[in-house]
Amino acid sequence: MAVKKAWVWGSGTAVLLSIIAGKLLQRRAGHGKDALPGAPDQRGYGLITGASSGIGAAFARRLAQDGYNLVLVARREERLAALAGELTQAYGITAEVLPADLTQAADVTRVEQRIANLKLSLLINNAGFGTNQGSLLASNLDEQIDMLNLHVLATMRLCRAALPGMTARGSGAIINVSSISAFFPLPGDINYPASKAYLDTFSQALQAEVARQGIRVQALCPGFTRTEFHDTEAMTGFQKSRIPAIMWMTSEQVVEDSLRCLGRDQVICVPGWRNQLLVLGSQNGLAGLILRVARRIRHRG
Numbered sequence: 001m002a003v004k005k006a007w008v009w010g011s012g013t014a015v016l017l018s019i020i021a022g023k024l025l026q027r028r029a030g031h032g033k034d035a036l037p038g039a040p041d042q043r044g045y046g047l048i049t050g051a052s053s054g055i056g057a058a059f060a061r062r063l064a065q066d067g068y069n070l071v072l073v074a075r076r077e078e079r080l081a082a083l084a085g086e087l088t089q090a091y092g093i094t095a096e097v098l099p100a101d102l103t104q105a106a107d108v109t110r111v112e113q114r115i116a117n118l119k120l121s122l123l124i125n126n127a128g129f130g131t132n133q134g135s136l137l138a139s140n141l142d143e144q145i146d147m148l149n150l151h152v153l154a155t156m157r158l159c160r161a162a163l164p165g166m167t168a169r170g171s172g173a174i175i176n177v178s179s180i181s182a183f184f185p186l187p188g189d190i191n192y193p194a195s196k197a198y199l200d201t202f203s204q205a206l207q208a209e210v211a212r213q214g215i216r217v218q219a220l221c222p223g224f225t226r227t228e229f230h231d232t233e234a235m236t237g238f239q240k241s242r243i244p245a246i247m248w249m250t251s252e253q254v255v256e257d258s259l260r261c262l263g264r265d266q267v268i269c270v271p272g273w274r275n276q277l278l279v280l281g282s283q284n285g286l287a288g289l290i291l292r293v294a295r296r297i298r299h300r301g
């Protein structure tokens with residue numbers, strides 16, 4: 001009985017502290033310096049992978065507004081071309097289309113080569129996908145390998161390709177799009193959270209290596225975001241309606257929070273106070289409770 005009471009009090013206090021901390025984090029996030037590298041009239045280039053939809057397309061629109069020339073990377077060339085046309089017309093920038101399947105080593109090499117010849121101020125490694133096939137044993141091995149190639153190897157290689165130019169110029173920023181799932185090692189689609197956890201650790205360690213060269217690195221960890229992510233073939237069967245409406249953010253909100261984090265040199269960036277509360281909860285006594293609820297959401301129905 002005494003143990004149960006202590007647990008209830010402990011959990012209650014943890015929730016309260018999480019709410020206060022979340023609010024403070026949110027308030028502080030609003031007071032950033034100019035987040036984007038380069039003077040506004042000399043922004044240079046931004047290269048965005050996964051720019052054909054969702055968060056990547058939102059980054060492209062935001063950076064174009066801010067005067068960046070862009071290189072847009074993804075597989076669906078016609079989507080990229082339409083976005084490039086829209087942004088060139090609206091903002092007078094240069095927007096280049098670079099079609100590539102980043103699960104393929106040869107395509108990653110082509111993107112690396114483009115980076116080597118570019119005055120790259122901002123690299124956004126955003127391309128990614130999830131699967132909804134259940135356990136590792138039940139999953140399609142080729143698709144799991146593709147996921148690791150895309151999330152882990154392509155990101156690592158493009159970061160490495162960007163470093164010589166950024167180091168020589170003494171400035172630049174890299175945003176690696178991770179996920180809040182990195183904090184929640186749930187069963188089912190286990191390579192998704194595992195590969196995103198790699199991105200968090202990789203980004204933190206890389207930031208420590210390159211801070212003195214004037215380069216900023218971020219691991220952006222969105223929660224549920226309204227994009228095409230949950231509508232792909234690999235996610236067939238995922239029921240978005242099971243996720244409470246309050247948990248969803250828009251791509252634009254995620255991008256704004258990411259840029260605020262960049263202005264504050266915050267490496268691990270969790271957009272939205274609800275997601276920040278979940279992460280805080282995962283790091284204290286509420287981890288078990290959150291994981292149980294998440295498992296029920298995943299397996300219900």
Ligand SMILES: NC(=O)c1ccc[n+]([C@@H]2O[C@H](COP(=O)([O-])OP(=O)(O)OC[C@H]3O[C@@H](n4cnc5c(N)ncnc54)[C@H](OP(=O)(O)O)[C@@H]3O)[C@@H](O)[C@H]2O)c1
Nearest residue numbers: 050052053054055074075076102127128224225227228229
């Ligand atoms: N939406 C969410 O709830 C959520 C939550 C946390 C994290 N994220 C992360 O956010 C990032 C962006 O996803 P999103 O939500 O914006 O989903 P999305 O709308 O499905 O966009 C994914 C992008 O990745 C590209 N892509 C996928 N496979 C690729 C490949 N093999 N080679 C090159 N590009 C590829 C897609 O373009 P093509 O199909 O044209 O190649 C598309 O542009 C992902 O890394 C995802 O893990 C999303």
